[in-house]
Amino acid sequence: MKTTKVAVVTSDPLLRGGATVLLDARTNVHVVPDVDQADVILLIEAKVTRDALTELGPLKRDSNRTGRPACVVVTDHFNDDDLLAAVLRNVVAIMPLRETGGPQLVNAVLAASNGMASFPPALQRKLLTLVQNVDREVLRPNGLTMSGLTERECDILRLLTEGLNTEQIAGKLSYSERTVKNVLHRVMRREGLRNRAHAAAFAVRACSC
Template sequence: MALLVVDELDESSVRLLRRLQRSSSTRTGVVAGRFDQDALQVAVDCGVAAVVRRAEADQDRLVNAVVAVAKGEAVLPGDLLGTLLDHVGRLQRSVLDPDAPTLSTLTAREADMLRLVSEGFDTSEIAVKMSFSERTVKNVLHEVTTRLHLRNRAHAVGYVMRHGLI
């Protein structure tokens, strides 16, 4: 295992990480003074198995990181783990189904109306609840079903729920 201690991931430290990565048997950890989302991407690209921020690098944390890496595990601060998982999820969705609907597929008004439909509200109840005319509610729901090539409101609700849009 190699442990690289740096203020930040600059060009020279990235070159070193890439050399270590080419050595197939070397697992690498990084202790860095500054480590942000861009550094996370570089670290992942370089095959880094553990990241510890210098400010959090006490004896126990360093020992735990080294032991985890030796076992084949990965170590990341919680906020970076969340960032990494979000990034992986976005990549996976874009690769598996780049045309899949996203939250930007629906406006807030459309999502709210479909949520109310899914809760069993009819057109007049939705109109009152959202302070729109019944005609507006019908037009908005018709626009969604037409734009997404759906057959009716039930199909629209099922579609947006399956895709996690409401």
């Protein structure tokens, strides 16, 4: 059974003690003292401020770490303007403090460990708007997409999913066949794709925007 390591971050010793007891009661959860040891960070504050978010660590992680721990925020007061800062620190769930019981808390931590996210509807709408603005105002003007692929890479991969070969793709996009092959080779190597069928499956996920 996988054990999820959780670091509890709070300025309130009573909240820390209660959360620790609830989490350590589960055989598949272990509370650790340091965020750098954690799979999930549990931030519990009556009011979450920008300063509280900095407790989750810097935006840039140590290069020796593989990714940033997911974070679950439990609070009754969260400033919508801090949403982007929270997401950049890998906050994947925001829950109301007064309405969250033990089972919900544990389930949220385990869900975060498994890559699931949960935000209140109002914050979901704001986050979607932020993402759309970044895509429209920052990425697209620079020839990029939300997936990290360039528009040219997405165009080529989309045509690949339609069953076109490199010669046909080159004709459709007015590129040389050599250019198409080079782009496909670069994407496949970068994304660890085994063959063109694998690349086509990747394109369905990455280029659906």
